[in-house]
Amino acid sequence: MSAAFPSVLRKPPAPSAFYAPSDLSSASLIHQIITVAGDLLTTYSNRRRWPLHQHQNARSLLRRIQVLLTLFEFLLESERPIPRLAKLCLHEFYIIVHRARFLLDYFFHSSRLWLLLHTQMISCHFHELEHEISILLDVLPLNELCLSADVLEHVELVGRQVKNSRFCIDVRVEELRVKILSFLSEFEEQRLPDLAELKITFLDRIGILDARNFDSEIKFLEEQIYNSHESEAEADSATIAGVIAVARYAKLLLFGIHEAGKDKRKLGTKPAVNCISIPNDFCCPISLELMSDPVVVSTGQTYDRNSIAQWISAGHKNCPNSGQTLVNSELIPNQPMRILISQWCAFNSVPCSGHGISSRVAAAAASKATMEATRAISRILIQYLSNGDFDSKKAAAGELRLLAKIGKLNRVIIAEEGAIPLLSLLLNSGSPIAQANAVGALLNLSIHDANKRKIIIQEGCLASIVTVLRSGLTPESRENAAAALVSLSTLHEYKKLIVDEPGGAEALGWLLKYGSTAGKKDAVRALFNLSMHPESWERMVNSSAVGALVGALEEEKVAEAAAGARGGQRWQVWWVGKRRQSWGLWG
Numbered sequence: 240m241s242a243a244f245p246s247v248l249r250k251p252p253a254p255s256a257f258y259a260p261s262d263l264s265s266a267s268l269i270h271q272i273i274t275v276a277g278d279l280l281t282t283y284s285n286r287r288r289w290p291l292h293q294h295q296n297a298r299s300l301l302r303r304i305q306v307l308l309t310l311f312e313f314l315l316e317s318e319r320p321i322p323r324l325a326k327l328c329l330h331e332f333y334i335i336v337h338r339a340r341f342l343l344d345y346f347f348h349s350s351r352l353w354l355l356l357h358t359q360m361i362s363c364h365f366h367e368l369e370h371e372i373s374i375l376l377d378v379l380p381l382n383e384l385c386l387s388a389d390v391l392e393h394v395e396l397v398g399r400q401v402k403n404s405r406f407c408i409d410v411r412v413e414e415l416r417v418k419i420l421s422f423l424s425e426f427e428e429q430r431l432p433d434l435a436e437l438k439i440t441f442l443d444r445i446g447i448l449d450a451r452n453f454d455s456e457i458k459f460l461e462e463q464i465y466n467s468h469e470s471e472a473e474a475d476s477a478t479i480a481g482v483i484a485v486a487r488y489a490k491l492l493l494f495g496i497h498e499a500g501k502d503k504r505k506l507g508t509k510p511a512v513n514c515i516s517i518p519n520d521f522c523c524p525i526s527l528e529l530m531s532d533p534v535v536v537s538t539g540q541t542y543d544r545n546s547i548a549q550w551i552s553a554g555h556k557n558c559p560n561s562g563q564t565l566v567n568s569e570l571i572p573n574q575p576m577r578i579l580i581s582q583w584c585a586f587n588s589v590p591c592s593g594h595g596i597s598s599r600v601a602a603a604a605a606s607k608a609t610m611e612a613t614r615a616i617s618r619i620l621i622q623y624l625s626n627g628d629f630d631s632k633k634a635a636a637g638e639l640r641l642l643a644k645i646g647k648l649n650r651v652i653i654a655e656e657g658a659i660p661l662l663s664l665l666l667n668s669g670s671p672i673a674q675a676n677a678v679g680a681l682l683n684l685s686i687h688d689a690n691k692r693k694i695i696i697q698e699g700c701l702a703s704i705v706t707v708l709r710s711g712l713t714p715e716s717r718e719n720a721a722a723a724l725v726s727l728s729t730l731h732e733y734k735k736l737i738v739d740e741p742g743g744a745e746a747l748g749w750l751l752k753y754g755s756t757a758g759k760k761d762a763v764r765a766l767f768n769l770s771m772h773p774e775s776w777e778r779m780v781n782s783s784a785v786g787a788l789v790g791a792l793e794e795e796k797v798a799e800a801a802a803g804a805r806g807g808q809r810w811q812v813w814w815v816g817k818r819r820q821s822w823g824l825w826g
Contacts, residue, residue, distance in 0.1 A: 521576075678723060
């Protein structure tokens with residue numbers, strides 16, 4: 240199986256999703272059926288490697304289509320008039336070959352673990368197609384089509400075969416599915432699965448042969464959780480989240496930290512393959528994550544519903560972004576923003592299912608089995624981070640960075656297990672990759688409010704983040720340091736502490752002048768957050784921050800964010816007032 244999978248739906252669409260064009264002549268209709276069927280056979284019939292699961296059903300379906308293709312080719316070549324009933328059947332065959340193509344694409348492009356977990360559902364789709372082919376061959380008036388003897392014989396044989404076909408699930412596959420779920424049960428009972436059992440199951444029986452294949456499987460399953468529909472059972476997503484955690488654990492035990500991190504080290508300073516830069520406007524100013532349910536508060540600012548609701552319920556009376564007083568707690572859905580986010584997600588193939596996604600992902604991640612597996616993974620990685628050689632520490636930081644990117648539960652567990660002090664030490668590393676992994680991991684951990692406090696009170700951690708911001712070894716590290724300050728500066732009680740860190744405000748001003756567009760926007764947001772504390776104004780005006788903000792107003796891609804932060808004009812008014820007063824120009 241390929242090491243990377245294209246994005247697919249959670250399940251093949253219903254038959255009603257397909258339709259046959261009604262305005263085609265019989266010859267054109269048959270020609271299109273032949274084209275789709277021929278393409279399907281060319282793509283899949285001669286493949287040397289087949290996925291372990293469902294290959295019997297898939298091969299059987301391809302054999303049916305191959306025989307039916309001879310029927311369609313005969314009809315096209317004969318150029319005889321097609322009886323009305325036969326043409327109706329051809330319309331149905333048109334739908335069937337398209338459904339077959341979709342189902343086989345789904346089968347070959349899904350991950351092994353996904354096929355294993357959903358073997359019954361996929362078997363049902365294969366069986367439904369066989370059943371519908373049987374019905375059509377019963378209805379098709381073969382005696383009116385003047386078929387040659389060999390074509391008629393083959394079609395009748397297929398008719399008998401599909402009529403006698405039975406719902407097929409491989410017993411060995413079902414046993415394997417149960418085995419995977421048994422690993423979840425072991426974690427739930429706080430027992431660690433046996434290494435030999437993991438090896439036999441994942442490598443020998445499922446065929447996930449290296450760390451890169453594990454990463455592809457994990458990524459695919461994560462996409463299925465995020466793409467889940469609100470109507471789908473949360474239990475299914477919880478099971479998938481648990482299997483993801485088991486797969487991560489197995490990958491670490493079977494291949495170790497060096498093999499697991501090999502592909503990531505090759506990437507150098509480039510972002511991870513699956514990282515897409517989300518427009519700042521689509522991120523909630525509180526959580527810094529893509530908004531799933533954008534709402535507008537009374538000041539006109541937009542936030543994700545869950546984040547601003549928690550802010551208000553905590554007793555805050557002001558808008559966290561603008562600092563203005565909230566005249567009421569009403570949250571108005573921002574439909575235009577929701578539409579823009581949905582369109583952006585669709586264009587960039589980013590999972591986004593709208594309202595309810597956060598709660599579903601949280602529910603999926605909150606099962607006890609997932610929690611215990613994640614804790615076991617975190618302990619292994621932190622052990623490498625603590626006692627491993629430098630390459631091990633570098634790779635472990637990269638794994639923690641990815642793990643902390645997904646879900647509140649992961650961030651809580653990683654911090655509880657003691658990762659923050661060890662990641663802080665790596666910030667001062669002379670390795671660009673180690674530094675980038677460490678600051679990226681701390682950025683992802685800081686999304687959780689309790690972790691913000693742990694990072695800030697960790698001795699030397701804030702100073703090291705500012706050092707990376709000022710003189711990080713790569714642009715990515717400097718920009719992630721700025722994003723970390725954006726996250727940390729959402730806590731009002733620490734704004735003054737952050738702005739007083741030597742060189743911090745100046746470094747943000749430098750990034751705002753010379754950084755990338757994303758870096759400039761993060762610099763603006765960090766400066767704006769810091770400006771919300773009145774005791775920060777003098778320090779910020781003395782730095783180059785205000786001048787950089789004024790200059791950013793002239794840059795099209797950053798102007799809107801800078802204009803929002805130009806509530807910082809009050810810094811200038813305050814500072815000029817102080818100067819004038821000291822010069823005796825004001826009474």
